[in-house]
Structure formats: C-alpha cells, structure tokens
Amino acid sequence: xxxxxxxxxxxxxxxxxxxxxxxxxxxxxxxxxxxxxxxxxxxxxxxxxxxxxxxxxxxxxxxxxxxxxxxxxxxxxxxxxxxxxxxxxxxxxxxxxxxxxxxxxxxxxxxxxxxxxxxxxxxxxxxxxxxxxxxxxxxxxxxxxxxxxxxxxxxxxxxxxxxxxxxxxxxxxxxxxxxxxxxxxxxxxxxxxxxxxxxxxxxxxxxxxxxxxxxxxxxxxxxxxxxxxxxxxxxxxxxxxxxxxxxxxxxxxxxxxxxxxxxxxxxxxxxxxxxxxxxxxxxxxxxxxxxxxxxxxxxxxxxxxxxxxxxxxxxxxxxxxxxxxxxxxxxxxxxxxxxxxxxxxxxxxxxxxxxxxxxxxxxxxxxxxxxxxxxxxxxxxxxxxxxxxxxxxxxxxxxxxxxxxxxxxxxxxxxxxxxxx
Amino acid sequence: xxxxxxxxxxxxxxxxxxxxxxxxxxxxxxxxxxxxxxxxxxxxxxxxxxxxxxxxxxxxxxxxxxxxxxxxxxxxxxxxxxxxxxxxxxxxxxxxxxxxxxxxxxxxxxxxxxxxxxxxxxxxxxxxxxxxxxxxxxxxxxxxxxxxxxxxxxxxxx
Ligand SMILES: Cc1ncc(COP(=O)(O)O)c(C=O)c1O
Numbered sequence: 039x040x041x042x043x044x045x046x047x048x049x050x051x052x053x054x055x056x057x058x059x060x061x062x063x064x065x066x067x068x069x070x071x072x073x074x075x076x077x078x079x080x081x082x083x084x085x086x087x088x089x090x091x092x093x094x095x096x097x098x099x100x101x102x103x104x105x106x107x108x109x110x111x112x113x114x115x116x117x118x119x120x121x122x123x124x125x126x127x128x129x130x131x132x133x134x135x136x137x138x139x140x141x142x143x144x145x146x147x148x149x150x151x152x153x154x155x156x157x158x159x160x161x162x163x164x165x166x167x168x169x170x171x172x173x174x175x176x177x178x179x180x181x182x183x184x185x186x187x188x189x190x191x192x193x194x195x196x197x198x199x200x201x202x203x204x205x206x207x208x209x210x211x212x213x214x215x216x217x218x219x220x221x222x223x224x225x226x227x228x229x230x231x232x233x234x235x236x237x238x239x240x241x242x243x244x245x246x247x248x249x250x251x252x253x254x255x256x257x258x259x260x261x262x263x264x265x266x267x268x269x270x271x272x273x274x275x276x277x278x279x280x281x282x283x284x285x286x287x288x289x290x291x292x293x294x295x296x297x298x299x300x301x302x303x304x305x306x307x308x309x310x311x312x313x314x315x316x317x318x319x320x321x322x323x324x325x326x327x328x329x330x331x332x333x334x335x336x337x338x339x340x341x342x343x344x345x346x347x348x349x350x351x352x353x354x355x356x357x358x359x360x361x362x363x364x365x366x367x368x369x370x371x372x373x374x375x376x377x378x379x380x381x382x383x384x385x386x387x388x389x390x391x392x393x394x395x396x397x398x399x400x401x402x403x404x405x406x407x408x409x410x411x412x413x414x415x416x417x418x419x420x421x422x423x424x425x426x427x428x429x430x431x432x433x434x435x436x437x438x439x440x441x442x443x444x445x446x447x448x449x450x451x452x453x454x455x456x457x458x459x
Numbered sequence: 460x461x462x463x464x465x466x467x468x469x470x471x472x473x474x475x476x477x478x479x480x481x482x483x484x485x486x487x488x489x490x491x492x493x494x495x496x497x498x499x500x501x502x503x504x505x506x507x508x509x510x511x512x513x514x515x516x517x518x519x520x521x522x523x524x525x526x527x528x529x530x531x532x533x534x535x536x537x538x539x540x541x542x543x544x545x546x547x548x549x550x551x552x553x554x555x556x557x558x559x560x561x562x563x564x565x566x567x568x569x570x571x572x573x574x575x576x577x578x579x580x581x582x583x584x585x586x587x588x589x590x591x592x593x594x595x596x597x598x599x600x601x602x603x604x605x606x607x608x609x610x611x612x613x614x615x616x617x
Contacts, residue, residue: 060461392497392527392595400462408497422498422525451466452528453475 041352042345049432051077051337063402066437071220071381071428072406073270074251076334080273083333087326095325096299096316110325113332114315120335121265122256123282127314130281130288131328135247136170138266138281139214141318142243145291146212147178153241153290157183159211162240164189164197164226165418166219169411171245175214184211191418195222195371199230206234214243217260218252218379221412221426222371223354225253225379232261241287247271250280251430252350252379254343257282269327274334278327281318288314295320338431346431350380353429357382357438361427364445370419380433383410383424386445389452391425397448398425403441464585465592466528469536473579474528479538483521487610492602494594499526501534501599505606507546507614515614517541517549520603529583529592534599536580541603549607552576556583556600564588 049055052075057065067075087109093102095110118126132138147155155161161175165188179186189205190198197215206213213235218225228244235242242262249255251272257265264287269278283291293300293311297320302310311317338346355375361367366387372378386394391407398405406426409416416423427441482489486504493500506519520538524531537556541549555573559581562569566584574581586596 390497390499390527392499392529392592396465396589396592397462413498416498422500451462452471 041349043341043349043431045349045432045434048341049434051079052432053078053081055432059402060400063400066401066403066440068427068429068433068437068441069404069406070251070430070433071248071271071410071426073276074273074430075432076275076330077273077337079337080275080330080333084275084326084330087329092326094322106325109329109332110323113328116332116335117280120255120339121250121280121282122258124258125285128257128282128285128288130283130315130318131323132266132279132281132318133277133324134270134279135168135245135266135268136279138268138279139170139243139245140174141281141294142214142264142266142283143174143178145294145318146241146243147182147184148292149290150292153211155179155182155184155211158209159184160207160209161186161212161214162188162206162210163213164215165191165414166195166197166222166224166226166412167214167216167414168220168245168247169413171214171216171243172414175212189215191222191415194373195219195224196377197224197226199227202230202234206231206238206240208238210235210238210240212241212243214245216245216248218246218248218381219371219412219415220248220381221383221410221415221424223379223381223383224372225249225377227377228260228262236261248379248381251338253347263287269331269334272331272334273337274331275327277324278331280331285314288318293317293320297321299323341431349431350429350433351375353433353435353438354378354380354382356435357427357429357441360438360442361445364442366449367445370415370421370424380429381426382428383426385421385424386448389448391423393452394425394445394448397451398441398444401440401444401447403444405441461588465589467582467585469579469582470532471528473532473535477524477531477535479520479522479535479542480524481521482523483519486519486521487613488606490602490606490609492598492605494526494530494598496591497527497595499530499595499598500524501526501530501602503534503599503602503606505603505610507607507610514545514547517544517546517607520606522599522602524599526598527592527595529586530595530598533580533583533596534602536583537599537603540576540578540580546607546611549603552580553600553604556580557597559584560587560593560596562587563590 093106250267300320395407501524503522508516555576
C-alpha cells in the first residue's frame with residue numbers, strides 16, 4: 039500500500055512525534071480525533087506573532103496594532119480560502135466548535151420570525167452527535183418550547199435515514215448533524231439530508247469538527263447554512279474555532295455576545311452592531327490562535343487535502359483489516375473504510391477500555407477510552423465505553439502494527455484470549 | 460514495569476472473582492453512582508443491623524457494577540473491609556482508603572497509619588500514582604459512604 043504523502047517527511051515537522059514516554063518507548067500517538075499534534079510551522083507562526091507583532095487588533099494606529107490586525111484578518115482570508123467560502127466575512131472566529139455550535143443554536147432560537155424557534159417548531163439532530171451538538175439544542179428547545187427529535191443509528195454505524203421524510207417535517211426549523219462522527223468514524227450523506235431539509239425550508243447546521251481536518255471541505259458545495267469546526271484538531275492551536283455562515287443568513291441573525299468589537303455605535307440607551315463578521319466576535323479575539331490556525335491551513339493546503347484524505351483512507355482500511363483479525367475485537371462503527379473517517383472505536387472482549395488504554399499507554403501507545411462525548415452512541419451499542427484509535431496525516435501502518443501487537447499484549451496481561459480474564 | 464504496581468495480583472484476583480457481588484435483600488438504602496469520565500457504574504445497597512445503636516454493625520453490602528478492573532476490584536475489596544464491621548470501624552477504613560488515594564504515589568508516608576486498617580486494600584497504593592484512575596478506585600467507596608448515610612437517616616426516622 040502506498041501513501042500519496044511522504045509521511046516520514048511530514049513526521050519531521052511535528053516535534054512531539056520524536057518523544058519517548060515511560061522511559062524509552064517511542065510515542066505512538068493515536069488520539070488525533072481528540073486533538074491533533076502541531077507542526078513546527080504553526081508553532082513558529084505563534085512564536086513570531088508574540089515575539090514580533092503582539093498587539094490588540096482593530097483599535098490601534100501604531101505599527102504593531104496594524105501588523106496584528108493584518109495577521110488576524112489574514113488568517114480569516116486563509117480559512118475562507120480553505121473552505122471555499124464565498125466571502126471572507128462569512129468566517130466567524132470562535133473559541134472552538136462548542137462555542138460555534140452554541141452560537142448557532144442560540145442566535146437561531148433568538149431570531150425574529152420566521153427564523154426563530156417557537157412553541158411547536160422542531161429541531162432535528164442525530165443519535166451520533168458529539169455532546170456539543172446535542173446539549174445546546176436541548177437547551178434552546180426547552181427554552182422556546184420547540185421539540186427535539188433525531189435520526190437513529192443502524193447496526194453498522196450509519197445514520198438510519200429510512201424514515202427521513204417522517205423525521206424532517208414541515209414543522210422542522212433546523213437540522214443539525216455531524217459530517218464525520220468522532221466516535222464511529224462514519225461520514226454522513228450530507229447531500230440527502232440537506233436536500234430534505236431544503237424541501238421543508240429548514241436551516242442546516244453542520245458539525246464539521248472531524249471533517250475539516252481530514253477531508254477537502256467546500257462549504258458552498260455542502261449546501262449548509264452554518265458550519266462549525268475547531269482549530270486544534272486540524273494542526274492549529276487550542277482556543278480557536280470557526281463558525282462559517284451564509285452571508286445573508288448571518289446578517290439576519292442577532293448577535294450572540296455583546297461587548298467591544300461587535301458594536302457600531304453605543305449610547306447609554308441602546309447600540310447598533312458592527313458589520314459581519316465582527317458582529318459575532320465580541321471582545322478581544324484569540325489573535326495568536328487565529329494566526330496559528332492560519333498557518334495550519336497553509337500547512338494542510340500545501341500538503342493537499344485530497345492527499346491527506348487519501349492517506350488516511352489507506353491507513354483506515356489497513357487498520358480495519360488488522361484490527362478485525364484480532365480475536366475478540368469488535369469494531370463499533372462501519373466495518374469497511376467506505377464513507378469512513380480515520381477514527382476507529384472498538385471493544386476487546388469483556389475488557390474495560392480503561393484497562394486496555396492503560397496497558398497500551400505503558401507501551402507508549404496513546405489511544406482514547408471512554409464515551410468520547412457521545413454517550414448516546416455507547417448506549418445504542420450496549421457498551422459502557424469504547425477504545426478509540428484515530429489517525430491523521432502523520433500516522434503510519436507501522437503504528438497500526440504497534441497497536442495490534444499492543445492489543446495482544448493487553449489480552450495476555452489480563453489473562454485470557456479475547457475474553458473475560 | 461510500573462504498570463504492575465497498579466495492577467497487583469490481589470487486584471486482578473478480586474477483578475476476576477469479586478466478593479459479595481450481586482444485589483441482595485433486605486437493604487436500608489440503595490444508591491447508583493457513575494464515573495462520568497469512563498462510564499463506570501455501581502449500584503450499591505447497604506443493610507445496617509437493627510436496633511438503636513449509635514454504632515450499628517454493617518450487616519451487608521451488596522452491589523452490581525460495570526466498569527474497569529480497578530473499580531470492580533476496589534468495590535470487592537471494600538466489601539471485605541466493611542461487611543460485619545461496626546460502622547465506626549468501617550468508616551475508619553473509608554478514611555484510611557481516602558488518605559491512601561491522596562498520596563500521589565508517596566504511600567510510604569502514610570503506610571504505618573493505614574496498613575492495619577486496610578489489609579488487602581493497601582494493594583491500591585499504586586493507583587494513587589495515576590490521577591486518571593483514582594476516581595475508579597474511589598467509586599465503590601463513595602457509593603458505600605452515600606448509601607450508609609442514607610441508611611442511617613432511614614433508621615433514625617423509623
Ligand atoms: C464531532 C465533534 N464535534 C464537536 C467537538 C467539540 O470540539 P471542541 O471541544 O474543540 O469544541 C468535537 C471534539 O471533541 C468533535 O469530535
């Protein structure tokens with residue numbers, strides 16, 4: 039199997055991948071779905087910003103203020119290009135996906151008729167959402183009297199869209215779904231969901247947290263109204279996320295937080311709001327983080343997102359093959375690499391994921407264990423938690439092999455092959 | 460390997476063959492505790508001896524649990540330490556176990572103090588080095604403490 043990326047060269051860009059843990063074990067980092075590692079190029083951009091240009095943005099006329107503003111707004115241009123936004127003002131910087139999704143849910147709920155949520159309206163999500171695309175909708179539907187419903191999951195970890203016309207109805211105001219599941223790895227059929235949402239005139243919100251880092255993302259082709267993603271999963275720093283929105287929609291929606299930066303004119307009685315995107319960016323923004331995200335999308339674009347996706351597809355197919363040959367291992371999620379991202383959840387016999395993760399860690403292998411902020415998925419599959427290995431542009435087949443060897447070691451450590459000790 | 464300091468044989472034995480497992484009648488209080496980070500769960504019942512003693516005997520602790528080896532073994536070891544003991548003695552074991560878990564791996568400093576009270580439970584000293592796992596080891600103990608407090612209240616009201 040050959041990768042379109044020169045992975046050994048890519049790995050040299052990521053200083054942390056040189057690390058050893060537990061005295062002498064080379065780090066095998068299989069937790070990129072939680073957060074990705076950062077390349078030197080991103081670290082340098084942040085360092086440069088603080089060493090040479092640090093200043094607050096938009097308000098100053100001195101040299102540093104102008105440089106900082108140019109860097110911050112330059113990052114917006116880069117992100118807009120990365121997702122093929124029609125206009126740079128459609129890119130709103132947030133803290134992370136969670137804030138972007140809360141922003142979306144709240145301003146939709148607050149909006150005036152016919153956009154806002156009212157008693158009797160419906161919001162549709164899916165059973166495979168991350169908690170950050172469940173809880174905000176629970177909060178706003180409870181507040182407004184709207185109802186929340188969702189698509190279920192099939193046994194092989196796909197969305198059950200068999201009754202799509204009965205789930206998305208004339209009363210549906212918003213459909214919000216995850217493009218790539220962080221726990222199951224499923225890539226969802228956006229086109230079909232968007233088409234049905236359009237038929238009934240519902241807004242479409244997409245959680246692209248696990249899509250933007252891994253697949254070419256074109257928000258115009260996607261056809262959604264609002265799209266959220268988070269910088270730290272795509273080689274950027276923590277503390278920066280993005281909400282992209284269609285310009286005409288963002289213009290109609292009310293602001294989220296009030297404060298500096300988001301106003302046009304303030305009197306003691308009332309205020310008018312700034313133009314897009316600043317209307318949604320109250321307060322001093324995460325400037326260095328935005329600059330870091332700009333460097334991250336430059337880095338990804340230079341590699342080519344199609345190549346990144348192809349590399350991960352290759353690793354995922356290889357990992358699915360090897361993992362499913364481990365006695366007692368059950369993949370929770372699609373069992374083939376088709377329409378699938380690079381996060382693979384599994385259970386190993388009756389061993390608790392916590393124990394699996396602990397023994398793997400001792401071997402230098404970093405996986406995530408737990409419900410991955412998607413507890414309803416664990417309930418759906420009748421498991422308390424899963425072990426999840428997730429891959430990225432720097433992952434190698436040798437790391438998959440290390441994982442498989444590690445799992446055999448885990449089984450020996452606890453006693454019996456594939457089952458209860 | 461450091462790992463063996465956490466997964467000591469005694470712990471793995473209790474994991475494989477838990478003591479006092481299963482939910483039994485009669486009981487004075489039942490609680491359900493979860494560890495939200497890893498999905499460990501325990502349902503636990505406490506039965507205190509009848510009578511109006513200030514310091515009743517812990518007659519039975521029964522439970523059903525779902526979780527990692529550390530949490531399953533810990534609740535099993537705990538039942539050995541509290542069932543048949545007076546409430547005061549059981550509470551001393553609880554306090555000693557908490558002390559041990561708070562040592563961040565430096566258990567030597569408290570060993571003299573806790574060793575006699577804790578018996579098999581000193582095997583959990585290695586867990587105190589792993590911050591992520593301390594909650595697993597404490598799950599059953601916290602459930603017992605909660606259930607016992609409720610059982611005492613129930614008795615007082617009766
Ligand atoms: C699918 C999905 N949505 C949302 C999030 C939330 O991202 P953040 O914690 O950066 O807000 C995550 C990350 O954990 C995710 O995987």
